[in-house]
Amino acid sequence: xxxxxxxxxxxxxxxxxxxxxxxxxxxxxxxxxVDVNQALEELDDLLDEFKRTLPETGNN
Numbered sequence: 689x690x691x692x693x694x695x696x697x698x699x700x701x702x703x704x705x706x707x708x709x710x711x712x713x714x715x716x717x718x719x720x721x722v723d724v725n726q727a728l729e730e731l732d733d734l735l736d737e738f739k740r741t742l743p744e745t746g747n748n
Contacts (some may be wrong), residue, residue, distance in 0.1 A: 705731045
C-alpha cells in the first residue's frame, strides 16, 4: 500500500470522527453516548499512533 492510499484512508477516518462528534450533540443519545465516547477515544488513539509512526505525513 502506498503512502497516498494510507493518507486517503486516514482522511476518511478523520471524517468519521467528525460524524461521531456530531452524534454527541444529540440530546436523545441515551446509553449509546458511552459507545460513541469509546469510539472517539479509540479513533484518537489510532490517529495519534499514525502521526507517531509517520510524522512527516501525519498532517495531511
